[in-house]
Amino acid sequence: MPRATPISDKSQVPAEAQHVAEDVVSVFGRIRGPFSVFLNSPKLADKMLALVKFNRNDCIVEPRLLSHAILAAVRERESAYVWSAQVGAAQRAGVDAKTIDILRAKADVSGLPDEERDIVTLTRQLMRTNRVDYPVFNRLLTKHDAQWMTELITVAHNFTVLCGITNAFEVAVPPDGDQLPG
Numbered sequence: 001m002p003r004a005t006p007i008s009d010k011s012q013v014p015a016e017a018q019h020v021a022e023d024v025v026s027v028f029g030r031i032r033g034p035f036s037v038f039l040n041s042p043k044l045a046d047k048m049l050a051l052v053k054f055n056r057n058d059c060i061v062e063p064r065l066l067s068h069a070i071l072a073a074v075r076e077r078e079s080a081y082v083w084s085a086q087v088g089a090a091q092r093a094g095v096d097a098k099t100i101d102i103l104r105a106k107a108d109v110s111g112l113p114d115e116e117r118d119i120v121t122l123t124r125q126l127m128r129t130n131r132v133d134y135p136v137f138n139r140l141l142t143k144h145d146a147q148w149m150t151e152l153i154t155v156a157h158n159f160t161v162l163c164g165i166t167n168a169f170e171v172a173v174p175p176d177g178d179q180l181p182g
Helices: 015-028 042-057 063-076 080-092 097-104 114-129 134-143 146-168
Strands: none
Touching: 015 042, 042 146, 063 080, 063 097, 063 114, 063 146, 080 097, 080 146, 114 134, 114 146, 134 146
């Protein structure tokens, strides 16, 4: 049960900020998830929506690889709602079911292809210790560049914000969404 009434319609937002709610609907098709909370602060919702648009349209990290970082970060933050929402996005981006199962279980990633393993390892290290080992970081930096690394890490951390807000406000997981282990 949510801890505060979720905003689900633009009429719940002050008139001068309803354009932000309309923008949320234009991106997601409706007001849901973290934005049902963010719209309590329309200016913040607007800024957070800009990051969503960046993630979807401007991030240089290939969506399939970015999904590895997102799912690893979300799983570390134990966010049932964000996990549920992001599994479908990862599948559409080409992440296979076996990899999703590994991430859901927080299992060993040594069997993943090198780049995917390094992305998950880097993300898990950052989520667990706020640090990352030099070999993992350097392998990815050598393969890509500083912009790629900056965008990968920032997007992964942005999803931890979504996890924090959905966990704190106890945003309900859709019953048909992918479920985390109880």
